[in-house]
Amino acid sequence: MNNCPYAIWPGTLAGSGMPQLPMTGFRLDSGKSVKIPAVPGWSGRIWARTGCSFDEYGVGTCQTGDCGGRLECDGKGATPPVSLFEITMGNGNEKDYYDISIVDGYNLPLVAAPRGVYSPCNATGCASDLNMGCPKELQVVGGEGSREGQVVACKSACDAFGLDQYCCSGEFANPTMCRPSFYSKLFKRACPKAYSYAYDDGSSTFTCKAYEYDIVFCPYAGRTKRPGDLLPAPPVKTSLEKVTEMVSSPPVETSLEKVTEMVSSSNILSPFPVMILLLIVNLFF
Known part of the structure; x- marks a missing residue:
């Protein structure tokens, strides 16, 4: 569920040895949603590209999150900086492991909310607009279109400076030597x-046995709208604000019922055991 006042182009990438999802890259306008099935045991990542332009053959570029200059990423990863949803799904009764990562930088706020099978699970994410407070040396500025001159992404220190201590590489490639940086x-x-x-595992990795994940892009946007962006607000505004508050300030624990109400205006829950990844793009308001 996404309040972004512009189209986004989600991309998906399977982990090593995993099959690619049925859709690896596509356009999603405001207010549209796509449900993508994934096989049990699947692992990979999902992100949103912004400022994209593609021709009739699916060739083009994106300002952020580009994956080889193609509409369909088809095995290509995202070019940093980009915000990522990462997941490894369990087989059978095994739990899923999931997180929101800004290790590779940040381009959009997003929230991931699982719908648990047996018990409540944690929503997680980055609902803050890091582009607004991004240090000058990390900023990526849009060069054309409606966001020209605006900060469209915030680089990681590794991407910006390429130093081992920021990249957790070389002699810093272990949790003892690689410590949190100023950035x-x-x-x-x-x-x-x-x-x-890289070693921020303790407070950032979550587990759940879920049958569906709701991925919410730009959950904060309703609070920062400009007069020119005003559009009729959908009935899930209060729900989105609640999810944003949950993710912005710990703890993030909640029940399945509350997460369902907060992330979706529909209470219809899938009865099938097949794992589902749900990407929802919401109308900006």
């Missing part, structure tokens, strides 16, 4: 439940 601490302060650097 990762800024990210962590704004988004306490999201991965902010």
Whole structure:
């Protein structure tokens, strides 16, 4: 459920040895939604590209999150900086492991809310607009279109400076030597439940046995609208604000019923055991 006042182009990438999802790249206008099935045991990541332009053959570019200049990512990963939803699904009764990562930088706020099978599960995400407070040296500025001159993404310190201590590489490629940097601490302060650097596992990885994940893009946007962006508000406005509050300030624990009400205006729950990834793009208001 996404309040972004512009179209986004979600991309998906399967982990090593995993089959790609049925859709690896596509356009989603405001107010549209797509449900994508995934096989048990699947692992991979999902993100949103912005500022894209493609021709009739699916060739083009995106300002953020580009995956090889194609509409269909088809095995290509996202070009940083980009906000990521990452998941490894369990087989049978095994639990899922999931997180929101801004280790590779940030382009959009997003929230992930699982619908648990047996018990309540944690929503997680980064609902803050890091682009608004992004340090000058990390900023990516839009060069054309409706967002020209605006900060459209915020680089990680690794991407910006390429130093081992920021990238957790070389002699820093272990949790003892690689510690939070000034920049990762800024990210962590704004988004306490999201991965902010490579070894940020303790407060950023979540588990659940779920049959569906709701991925919400731009959940905060209704609070920062400009007069020119005003559109009729959908009936889920209060629900989205509640999810944003849950993710912005810990703890993030909630019941299945509350998460369902907060993330979707529909209470219809899938009866099938097949794992489903749900990407929902909401009308900006």
